[in-house]
Amino acid sequence: MSLPDTTAIAQADIATGSDLERTLSGRLEIFEMTQAAEEAVLRPGEVGAWPHDLRAACAARIAALNGDMALRDRYLAGAGAAADLADPSSDGSDREMQAVLAFMDKVAADTRAVEKADIDALKEAGVADADIVRLAELNAFVSYQIRVIAGLRLMKRSRP
Amino acid sequence: MTTVLKKFTRTVPHWQPRVRPVDLAQATEAQLDALQVTPSNTKVSEYVLTLAHDVESLKVRSPLFNAIMYGKGGMNRAERELGAISASLVNGCIYCAAVHAARHAQIEKSTEVTDSLFRDGAEADLSPRDRAIFDFARALSACPSEATEDQTARLREAGLTELEILDLILSTALFGWANRLMHVLGDPVRPDGQDR
Known part of the structure; x- marks a missing residue:
């Protein structure tokens, strides 16, 4: 038996023949669909205002905010010219990017504090409604994937 | 208005x-x-x-x-909903919390658990199994995750199988996604x- 090649499974580093591999084999389609979702939010055909390298930089930044440096490095590899933005201390070079990064950080790390004013700030910085939805989907997916990986690592490390 | x-x-x-x-x-x-x-x-x-x-x-x-949320086998529906509710409470998603509390109550034919969660939050009066699930799911929903090996061990002590633990991780993480759409947009x- 071999598990599909997905980011979540690779990051959790699940050994062939392990009990955890057998457990995951009951949910393979979920891991395959999770990988399809990564393609859709990180490398979509229709990018809107956010090219693939910028999306990868944002994903790396969110991973860093979550303290997952291995996942940060994986996404950083695709960040190209946008790599500087993956550093959570970087606040963006222009007004639009500053608004985008402030929004992404808050959605990732202080979700409950997000309010309508945060969406209005993006609109005022010139971000279109469709591109606001794209940012939220990217952030939301990466936040999900990070927790799946964190959970798998805990299952592995805490085995009786 | x-x-x-x-x-x-x-x-x-x-x-x-x-x-x-x-x-x-x-x-x-x-x-x-x-x-x-x-x-x-x-x-x-x-x-x-x-x-x-x-x-x-x-x-x-x-x-x-x-x-x-609905895949066959593994964790039962109500407990997956408890994972969803726990994430929604951490992320402040009022809409998701209400919808999934209603589903939990419908499956369990009782509002006892969700009433306690809404009323008392972290101090809710829960069965040992629900307590282990709630504590793990809340911790996993923090940024960064605060879930620990001890909390994972407590899930096993409370009787969860490995597949049930995996289903809890997935349903809780999924609401890390859903909350960031519903509560944000x-x-x-x-x-x-x-x-x-």
């Missing part, structure tokens, strides 16, 4: 988008396909029309959501005079 809700509630509110949803009359072929709009099915929620701005994500997320509202 409507009032934006600021507190958790059992009564499912209306969801009011903060961005303009896709106009069905002007939707592209790809959007109509993802929305599964047919001549006999033209009812689409404002939430789904909002997400239709990012049609590729919408199309992959719905089947993933169904597989995680819209407001939970109630017509004035019906605020509770």
